[in-house]
Amino acid sequence: MKETTEIREFFVKSGRYQGTVLLNEPVAQKTTFKIGGTAPLYFEPENTDSLLFTLETLCKNKIQFFILGGGSNIVVSDDGFDGAVISTSRLNDIKFRLVSGSSAEVTCLSGTPTARLVSYCTQNCLSGIEKFAGLPGSIGGALFMNARCFDLSISGLLKSAEYIDLKTMSTVHYDFCENDWDYKRSPFQCGGKILTSATFTLEKKHSDELERIAAECRRYVNERVQKGHFKYPSAGSVFKNNRDFGEPSGKLIDECGLCGKRIGGAQIAPWHGNFIVNTDNATQKDVRDLVDLAVRTVQEKKGFLLQPEIIFCGK
Ligand SMILES: Cc1cc2nc3c(=O)[nH]c(=O)nc-3n(C[C@H](O)[C@H](O)[C@H](O)COP(=O)(O)OP(=O)(O)OC[C@H]3O[C@@H](n4cnc5c(N)ncnc54)[C@H](O)[C@@H]3O)c2cc1C
Structure with a gap:
């Protein structure tokens, strides 16, 4: 592996990278468990082109990397990482469009915090995602894990996604296909696919319903608080239910x-x-x-x- 300083220099001078490149960055505080060592190289690309450039460069130089979303389902080694960590935290943007009747499509970048997406939907009277209120982490991580809250899997709302295929280093459009998903299983777990965005189908409600949607979200968050989810640092449920x-x-x-x-x-x-x-x-x-x-x-x-x-x- 080239010297990490040399690699950072390359990114800074490339003209193709927007974002930060940090050296020997402590990772524990970027996870909900607050455990783990450092990353020799830590990238926070500011847009998907910069993410693609990062992936291309690391692969070309045979540098291992780990994709970090909100860090809420991981336990990082005490010795940290070999190679690089790529954080999606700056890939954070949401928009929605009405499709037909009351159907709406909400699209967000993969680093968008699930909590931010839920509150955006509430503010815009978009219903269907309330059960994910209070779920830590990013949408990319939620899809990778096929997060499940109060008996609803995130795949149940998914319309499509975009990911970078590491084999071809190109962006691929994925349309939801039920057979690819199961309890806590997603098509992204087989490796080589880095999620960049996702589109969910929700229902646009009348503005009268805003308070009801907000109250439902609060109820789900309160249930988590009462179950002691946030008393101490953790990564949520340790074992799958079967x-x-x-x-x-x-x-x-x-x-x-x-x-x-x-x-x-x-x-x-x-x-x-x-x-x-x-x-x-x-x-x-x-x-x-x-x-x-x-x-x-x-x-x-x-x-x-x-x-x-x-x-x-x-x-
Ligand atoms: C208090 C608490 C409560 C929780 N409750 C629940 C719950 O009710 N239901 C539930 O299912 N989970 C729960 N979790 C676990 C966790 O919050 C979810 O799995 C969450 O969706 C993970 O998202 P993340 O962004 O934090 O993923 P991370 O922990 O950052 O990453 C998880 C995996 O996803 C991969 N990944 C992340 N982003 C991408 C991307 N863009 N492309 C490709 N791979 C990616 C990572 O490489 C890693 O392998 C809980 C956790 C905590 C701490």
Whole structure:
């Protein structure tokens, strides 16, 4: 790998890149878990052309990279990353158009925070996305994970998306196809596709309904607050739920007596078996050890194999 300073110089002088290039950037504070080391190279492209240029350059130079959305579903290595992190935080823009009757299409760039999209929709009386109020992270991350809130998957609202195909380094238009999606599964998880934007189909309501939509959003946020989602840094639910288990993964963990269990600075939340929280400078290893403990114990005592939903990334 070329020297990181040389690479930054190349971006600055290229005339094709708008955005920042930072060296040895700490990543923990850019994640909701507040765990992890640094990125030797940290890019924040300001538009999709600059994102494309970043991807082309890194691939040409065989530099590994990780795409960071809102950092709310990841646990970063204590040793940080090899290579680069590309943050989508500046790819943040939303617009909508009426299609026919009350149908509306809302298009946003992939780094747009889901919370911002929900409040934009509320302000414009666009209904359908209320259940995602309070979901941390970006729309790119939500689509990658096929985030699911209160029994609605984000794919249920998707009309189309645009992504950069790393094989051809070109932008590809994707039309929603039901077979590509399942519970917590998206077509972007197979690799090589970097989401740049997404279009959702929503319903345009009369302005009289603004307060009802806003109240519904507040109700979903309050439910999260009451469930203790924001008490401590975390990455949300650690394990997927599986209908075959007959009960939620968190309940199985609770029934195995693991709630409150601590390793280092990480703890299985005493109030929510499926949350691991960072109570005191936890490391990725602390979280990994708790995950392994939960998997082992639930398998021994209940006979079910828990499947992690959080992503361990970095070195
Ligand atoms: C308190 C709390 C509550 C939560 N509640 C829920 C919940 O109810 N339901 C739920 O499903 N999840 C929940 N989560 C998990 C998380 O918020 C969601 O999965 C979220 O949608 C992830 O988005 P992100 O931008 O933070 O993704 P990140 O964590 O940044 O990234 C996740 C993955 O997506 C990839 N990625 C991100 N952007 C792109 C892109 N543009 N193109 C290609 N790949 C990309 C990353 O490389 C990574 O592999 C919760 C998390 C927290 C902390």
